[in-house]
Amino acid sequence: MIPSEITESIEAWLLWQQQIQPFLFNESFQAEIRSVITEETGRIFQESEVFPLSVPGLTKNAPAAKNAAEPIDESLPPLERVRVKAEKCSACRLGAKRTKLVFGEGNPDADIMFVGEGPGEDEDLSGRPFVGKAGQLLTKIIENGMKIPREQVYIANIVKCRPPANRDPMPDEAQCCIGFLKEQIRIVNPKVLILLGKVATRYLLGLEGAITRARESTYEYEGIKVFVTYHPSALLRNESYKRPVWEDIKKVMKYLGMM
Numbered sequence: 001m002i003p004s005e006i007t008e009s010i011e012a013w014l015l016w017q018q019q020i021q022p023f024l025f026n027e028s029f030q031a032e033i034r035s036v037i038t039e040e041t042g043r044i045f046q047e048s049e050v051f052p053l054s055v056p057g058l059t060k061n062a063p064a065a066k067n068a069a070e071p072i073d074e075s076l077p078p079l080e081r082v083r084v085k086a087e088k089c090s091a092c093r094l095g096a097k098r099t100k101l102v103f104g105e106g107n108p109d110a111d112i113m114f115v116g117e118g119p120g121e122d123e124d125l126s127g128r129p130f131v132g133k134a135g136q137l138l139t140k141i142i143e144n145g146m147k148i149p150r151e152q153v154y155i156a157n158i159v160k161c162r163p164p165a166n167r168d169p170m171p172d173e174a175q176c177c178i179g180f181l182k183e184q185i186r187i188v189n190p191k192v193l194i195l196l197g198k199v200a201t202r203y204l205l206g207l208e209g210a211i212t213r214a215r216e217s218t219y220e221y222e223g224i225k226v227f228v229t230y231h232p233s234a235l236l237r238n239e240s241y242k243r244p245v246w247e248d249i250k251k252v253m254k255y256l257g258m259m
């Protein structure tokens with residue numbers, strides 16, 4: 001009997017070929033969707049005993065799985081141990097295409113932890129979170145607005161590898177990766193979490209909908225106070241978000257007794 005994952009995969013291919021592809025005229029968008037479907041279908045087929053096929057272009061995850069089983073040096077600091085695990089991870093399709101893993105960085109005892117969605121091109125190349133234009137804006141918010149050095153906070157993302165063409169992480173990618181972030185939050189144990197944008201808000205709090213609405217309230221995650229604001233890249237696209245972001249940052253500063 002053919003497992004349901006495989007029949008669903010075949011159905012996805014047929015749907016793509018017969019009903020979606022003919023109506024998409026943007027070639028790079030076509031290529032993007034094709035690559036996602038190919039990889040996911042290939043992974044399911046490769047892991048299946050029914051169709052042990054080899055799919056061209058698909059990175060086999062066997063070596064990473066073998067590395068992942070190797071013991072981790074227990075003398076490393078807790079965050080470094082999680083980083084080592086993440087460095088070996090190929091649990092979702094994003095791992096095959098990363099240049100560098102973007103684990104997160106900052107003060108391991110930070111009071112403030114920012115969570116974004118995932119690395120962009122600059123971050124993928126450097127292995128550091130928030131270093132592109134949006135990252136420079138975040139640094140300004142921290143250093144000029146909050147008047148603390150960036151090194152004093154901790155910064156991480158929902159996914160640790162770059163989604164192609166800077167698309168949002170897909171639900172299965174976020175679910176695969178979020179365990180690393182949860183470990184980071186548990187270890188850093190900040191006084192506040194600041195979620196940047198809808199992706200972080202969706203996957204950490206389970207909230208759908210507009211940030212405009214979400215930022216009106218505060219939340220709790222594992223006993224930590226959570227604030228929601230716009231992602232700095234949204235700020236780059238729309239200057240009118242400047243004032244609400246500053247209002248959100250002031251709320252955080254008041255909560256922490258910084259003003």
Ligand code: SF4
Pocket residue numbers: 086089090091092093094095096159160161173176177
């Ligand atoms: S995005 Fe996360 S789950 Fe996916 S391969 Fe990278 S580290 Fe692993």
